[in-house]
Amino acid sequence: MAVKVISPGLSTSVQDLGRPGYYHLGIPEGGGMDRFATRIANILVGNDPGLAVLEVTFMGPELEFTEAATVAITGGELPPKVNGEERPTWESFPVKAGDRLSFGYLKAGARAYIAISGGIDVPVVLGSRTTYVLGALGGFEGRVLKAGDELPIGAASGQSGKSLPANLRRPQIIPAELRMLPGIYWHRITEAAGKRFFDDTWKVAPEADRIGYRFKGGTPLEFVEREQPFGAGSDPSNIVDACYPYGSIQVPSGTEPIVLHRDAVSGGGYMMLGVVISADMDLIAQLQPHTPAKFVPVTLDEALTARADNAKLMARAEEYLAG
């Protein structure tokens, strides 16, 4: 069983739930940027939640199936079509040998996930099928898909007609509210700058990908004056190169914050204001360029409560689909 790539879309890659454990070597965890959508897509087609799916960015691919399979599309609202006929999202449907899966224009969100019964069966590298493009590692030949690629698909049957209703999904709210825990090098900026950072409405910049999301349109930061420590570099936003957490918010030269995502560069020499909480990482995956967003400070306890709420939502969805 295989899937032929007729056209690849803008940036489509093989992703699963990630490759933790190698960040100390600069190899990021990767995996679907929207983990909820990645898991649910798999479950809808009867797969283990950790099998590999395709992550589609902004514009869908066109795929041809060599054998019958069950398919589901989750994440952003990217309307699927089979041989030109529309199909629902968040619902599994059957395809036959020779069928072509294509997509209409993206209506909401930024990334869609295509799960195929059996999963994309590329080799497991360092415990995962996730593509790490910068390091040409894993996935399909370590890169995004190209026309003419043939993706191997695992053996499975799957069952169509399963769907997840909207009330069991997290709605997209715009302006996006990204909750973050201030910390790490927060003390490097003035109190007034910190207040403005949260008061300002930012906009997603065009430089927004799996590595990180850049935001613009807010006030440049004012730094607390200091003599730069040895080895840090001369700009006040420089630090002695350190590790970057997933979700960390760095502000090179104090102008445009960048939130690192699942293909994060693992370290570097820019100060960080803090870290977007784990519960809100999926929200970033669905932000298109120019979307307004605000950063909202929370405490560690609030971050843990949000994490638990997110886990409950996932558990409810999985329970519903198991029923």
Added chain:
Amino acid sequence: MSIRFSFGGDEHIFGEVSEAMSLDSFFTGLSMTNAVKAAGIKGVTEICPANASFQIRFNPDLIKPQDLLKELQSMEAAASKSDSVLKTRIIELPVYFQDPWTHETCMRFRERHQDPSSTDLEYSARINGYATVEEFIAAYSGQPWFVSMVGFVAGLPWLYQMVERKKQIEAPKYLRPRTDTPKLTIGHGGCFAAIYSVRGAGGYQMYGVTPAPIYDPTRKVRYLTDEMCLFKPGDIVKFKAIDRDAYDTTLEAIDANTWQPTVREATFSLTEFNKDIYGTNAKLMELINGR
């Protein structure tokens, strides 16, 4: 010296040993991360040493953030008092300085540089007080370097030269980052050297290239079949300046998969190093040269 801890969201703890770079801070950070590794704490998923700091990632469903923080704080006293003897290795890496590829890239991005009228090497030699590029290269390749961090992208090492602070080579990053850097470029930013494991964007000054791959996702290069990344924090690296002919010959041997770098087991004591820097380095370099 006390470590400054900060939660990085609900999944990370960031520990800053010191704001400034020093080998002492690097060693304290490395002792901390080694202690965390040895403790096998449930819920810890990533342990990342850095230059003068470190980062622990954890699953807060398995361990309460405050409990992990307490555990880390309890290790701090032992880590900063440890006698800092490291069982490590010294790796000799051939480098072709003043090569045509970084030179071409350097000229292509001149308008992003502090001094568009000099090359990166000329500029760095001048601001560090060397009369010629050759003297600068001699200093660069004359004393060994510590791998004080690995990351940014897969397998890229940050290197900190094993000399006293006033001899440390320092250079700013480009004013605006380049969109291109040849793969295996030896670069320098702040007080750190770096080796770009893959081609890509970058802001460090560019001095040369090594023919030796340091990251191989296909694990075909003979010395990268077990570990796809050559370097680990704590490794010691000695650059060996080579000319174009030696570069070409080494590259041919690498293509035939018959070449591997010289690697020797080594023991490093920070106390002895601080007492006699150049004596310690000379002994380390004997391991490579005295074959």
